[in-house]
Amino acid sequence: MDLIQLTPLQTLLRSLRMVSRAAPRELLQVAFFNLIRGAGPSLSLIFSKQVIDGVVAVLNSGQPPIQNGTELIVRQPQLFWAVVALIVTNIFVESISSIDTQIFSALRDRVQGYIEGEVIAKIATFNDIALFENPELLNIVQLTEKGIQRMRRLAFIVAAFLMGIFTLVPTVILAATISWWVPLVLVGFAIPAVVIDLRYWKRSWRVEESQATLSREKGIYVKLLKEENYAKEIRLFSLQNLLLQRWRDSFERLFAQTQKVRREGAIAVMCLSLLGGIASSIPYLYVILGVLQGRFTLGDIALYTGIIAQLKRSLYMLIANLGNVYDVTLATRPVFQLLDLQPQIVDPIDFQDFPLTGNGLQLQNLSFVYPGATQPTLKGIDFQVCPGEMVVLVGENGAGKTTLGKLLARLYDPTSGEIRWNGVDTKNIALDELRSRIAVVMQDYARFPAKVRENVGWGHMPQLENDRAIHHVLQEAGINQVILNLDRGLDTQLGKQLENGVDLSGGQWQRVAIARALMRLENAELVIFDEPTAALDPKHEQEIYEIFRTIARGRMAVVISHRLSLARIADRIVVLEHGQIIEEGTHDALMQIDGRYADMFTRQASSYL
Numbered sequence: 001m002d003l004i005q006l007t008p009l010q011t012l013l014r015s016l017r018m019v020s021r022a023a024p025r026e027l028l029q030v031a032f033f034n035l036i037r038g039a040g041p042s043l044s045l046i047f048s049k050q051v052i053d054g055v056v057a058v059l060n061s062g063q064p065p066i067q068n069g070t071e072l073i074v075r076q077p078q079l080f081w082a083v084v085a086l087i088v089t090n091i092f093v094e095s096i097s098s099i100d101t102q103i104f105s106a107l108r109d110r111v112q113g114y115i116e117g118e119v120i121a122k123i124a125t126f127n128d129i130a131l132f133e134n135p136e137l138l139n140i141v142q143l144t145e146k147g148i149q150r151m152r153r154l155a156f157i158v159a160a161f162l163m164g165i166f167t168l169v170p171t172v173i174l175a176a177t178i179s180w181w182v183p184l185v186l187v188g189f190a191i192p193a194v195v196i197d198l199r200y201w202k203r204s205w206r207v208e209e210s211q212a213t214l215s216r217e218k219g220i221y222v223k224l225l226k227e228e229n230y231a232k233e234i235r236l237f238s239l240q241n242l243l244l245q246r247w248r249d250s251f252e253r254l255f256a257q258t259q260k261v262r263r264e265g266a267i268a269v270m271c272l273s274l275l276g277g278i279a280s281s282i283p284y285l286y287v288i289l290g291v292l293q294g295r296f297t298l299g300d301i302a303l304y305t306g307i308i309a310q311l312k313r314s315l316y317m318l319i320a321n322l323g324n325v326y327d328v329t330l331a332t333r334p335v336f337q338l339l340d341l342q343p344q345i346v347d348p349i350d351f352q353d354f355p356l357t358g359n360g361l362q363l364q365n366l367s368f369v370y371p372g373a374t375q376p377t378l379k380g381i382d383f384q385v386c387p388g389e390m391v392v393l394v395g396e397n398g399a400g401k402t403t404l405g406k407l408l409a410r411l412y413d414p415t416s417g418e419i420r421w422n423g424v425d426t427k428n429i430a431l432d433e434l435r436s437r438i439a440v441v442m443q444d445y446a447r448f449p450a451k452v453r454e455n456v457g458w459g460h461m462p463q464l465e466n467d468r469a470i471h472h473v474l475q476e477a478g479i480n481q482v483i484l485n486l487d488r489g490l491d492t493q494l495g496k497q498l499e500n501g502v503d504l505s506g507g508q509w510q511r512v513a514i515a516r517a518l519m520r521l522e523n524a525e526l527v528i529f530d531e532p533t534a535a536l537d538p539k540h541e542q543e544i545y546e547i548f549r550t551i552a553r554g555r556m557a558v559v560i561s562h563r564l565s566l567a568r569i570a571d572r573i574v575v576l577e578h579g580q581i582i583e584e585g586t587h588d589a590l591m592q593i594d595g596r597y598a599d600m601f602t603r604q605a606s607s608y609l
């Protein structure tokens with residue numbers, strides 16, 4: 001699975017398109033309000049100048065001072081209306097600002113909701129589990145979280161950018177009335193600031209990208225220290241200090257790297273302010289000299305001081321946002337890399353008919369290399385599972401048994417070779433149809449924080465509300481009585497994460513997972529059980545074997561187990577070592593050849609004596 005490479009410009013354009021798709025209405029509202037807010041300060045400056053010049057004119061006229069409002073209207077209607085206009089403009093701009101906050105929040109939430117939805121929908125509908133097992137892809141998934149945050153920020157940046165432009169344009173026009181070169185000086189001084197800012201953001205993102213692994217590592221220590229699964233062993237083995245120290249080390253390393261970039265950021269901000277200060281002081285001195293030389297009025301000082309401050313503010317608002325845009329562009333790239341990721345396990349373009357009967361499963365010269373791995377986990381696997389046959393896969397830890405189970409369930413496709421089911425290459429069968437004919441209990445089965453009904457019924461959705469069917473499979477899995485004893489029966493919430501949730505023991509959870517697989521039996525022709533009895537006490541093992549026998553009857557069953565007593569009931573045993581089949585046959589036949597299986601069986605049997 002290759003990640004696409006996007007240039008910053010491509011990412012920016014896609015980000016902007018996504019933001020506009022996410023919240024078109026809110027964006028229009030923000031643009032409208034910013035247009036009004038942007039023009040407000042310039043209007044306010046013009047009216048301030050008129051007020052000051054009006055007041056100075058009255059003071060210099062030698063007439064008696066104005067006593068009240070009526071006299072002001074009669075003697076200086078222009079000054080009166082300038083004051084009214086100034087007050088109304090200021091009140092209007094202020095009141096608009098408060099509405100703006102709400103519109104901004106709506107824009108931010110819409111953008112976040114839309115993009116988060118796209119990302120989780122992509123992850124949810126992605127058929128390959130490599131997304132959850134491959135470090136490079138895991139990094140991308142982790143970086144999308146930051147990308148979503150930054151995309152949210154992009155919505156703000158767009159809004160602030162509009163505000164900056166709408167404020168800048170009238171201010172530049174007003175600034176040019178001081179002299180044509182004033183806007184040029186301010187804009188000219190801003191260019192190096194833009195360059196500094198962009199370089200800072202680029203560096204800062206590189207560090208963040210390189211930190212993804214480190215920050216995941218830090219997250220792992222937090223998880224280990226906070227989650228119940230690890231709590232007991234961490235205490236029993238006194239691992240707290242070790243893990244705390246590791247967390248501290250990762251934190252310090254992350255902090256040191258970030259701090260270095262922050263220092264560079266602080267220097268960038270200082271340079272920006274320095275350049276801004278120099279740029280704005282030149283026209284400011286020019287205006288003061290102009291007043292002293294009689295070219296400008298006192299009102300002009302207020303107007304021009306305001307213009308310079310505002311031009312500076314809006315220019316630097318644009319510059320800072322330009323830097324932010326760059327940062328956003330770099331950070332949102334993983335979102336698009338994830339969205340563009342093409343799953344390798346896809347539905348075939350031309351479905352082949354999937355016959356209900358045939359010669360069962362055939363694995364032909366099958367090899368498999370995990371994405372990113374250099375060595376194959378499975379090599380040259382050839383074997384067959386006939387209809388109605390129960391095959392048990394045995395082998396030492398890491399031999400490749402679970403991997404073979406994943407290939408049979410088409411969670412991965414073989415790197416070479418093929419799996420044929422009733423003569424059809426499984427790659428040519430519609431995924432949903434293929435999976436509907438497989439019932440699986442995985443070694444690391446899911447403990448859904450959901451109701452008992454859902455934990456079981458999700459195995460076969462149409463039966464979710466069928467209490468009889470659910471109780472039946474719970475009975476088969478030997479856990480019905482436990483569920484009947486719960487206050488709310490099938491509607492009891494399982495898992496401590498939920499309020500009033502009930503937790504089950506490891507063996508009970510395993511039985512629930514078995515019951516879920518049993519729900520599929522109506523359609524399933526292949527059952528795959530990976531360590532189905534690992535969490536069960538030996539007293540009940542025999543009972544579970546009986547269940548297997550019932551389940552397997554008339555179906556193909558592939559069972560992965562270290563309990564070799566289970567292997568005895570199999571029609572055939574396949575022994576894996578280092579990803580290859582080294583022995584195959586019935587229990588008796590394998591005992592007779594006195595090879596690896598016989599050795600494992602004898603060792604295991606002697607440990608029970």
Ligand SMILES: Nc1ncnc2c1ncn2[C@@H]1O[C@H](COP(=O)(O)OP(=O)(O)OP(=O)(O)O)[C@@H](O)[C@H]1O
Pocket residue numbers: 133134370371373377395396397398399400401402403404
């Ligand atoms: N997602 C993965 N990416 C890379 N390598 C993997 C992955 N999952 C498993 N492996 C490697 O593949 C090999 C076989 O693993 P697998 O889980 O199939 O063994 P197993 O026979 O089921 O072992 P066990 O009896 O301990 O469950 C191991 O060396 C393991 O490190």
